[in-house]
Amino acid sequence: MLDRDPARLGEGTPSTNKLxxxxxxxxxxxxxxxxxxxxxxxxxxxxxxxxxxPGRAGLEALVAGSFPDGPIPTPEEPSIPPSILMGEGDLVVIAAALPQPGGEGGTYLRYLYDAYRVRGGCLCEHWSGVDPHNRPVMP
Structure with missing residues (x-):
């Protein structure tokens, strides 16, 4: 079980929401x-x-379809550490830098973001910064 105890962290604070x-x-x-x-x-x-x-069931189906080998053990640290993790009020924005193949065998960093609204200690809304017509290459 994760230690997201509201008494320790403060229910609904930006710190709690970022965690x-x-x-x-x-x-x-x-x-x-x-x-x-x-x-x-x-x-x-x-x-x-x-x-x-849409919806929580849609998200569950997306994760199940994306990772047919799962679940696997939860890592102690994120596999892609956030480059940006900001919280204000009930909103959290997270962004990651993903190396992408570039011309001539090089790479460049592509920054992707997601934004969430938190209510009652749960994610209740999501906005994605991924262009569905130009999806990133995942590591």
């Missing part, structure tokens, strides 16, 4: 674990990005 988002990525995506979605995502989850499936 929630960071743990969500580590415990769901890094651990390839669709079952962990329920621990982090509100049942009325609103997906504002049309290229992603």
């Amino acid at each position: 929630l988002v960071s743990d969500f990525y580590r415990c769901v995506f890094d651990a390839h674990n669709p079952g962990a979605v329920k621990e982090f995502v509100h049942e009325d989850y609103v997906q504002h990005s049309r290229h992603l499936p």
Whole structure:
């Protein structure tokens, strides 16, 4: 069980909300674990990005389809550490720098962001910065 005790962290503070988002990525995506979605995502989850499936069930299906080998052990640290993790009020923005293939065998960093609204200790809304017509190459 994750230590997100509101008495220790302060329910709904920017620090608590940033920890929630960071743990969500580590415990769901890094651990390839669709079952962990329920621990982090509100049942009325609103997906504002049309290229992603709606609702909590849609997110669970996306994770299950993306990681058929899962779940795997949850890592202690994120596989892709955030380059930016900002919280203000009930909003959290997280961004990561992903190396992308460039011309002539080189690479460049592509920054991708996600934004979340937190309610009652769960993620309740999501906005994605991924262009569905130009998806990044994942490491």
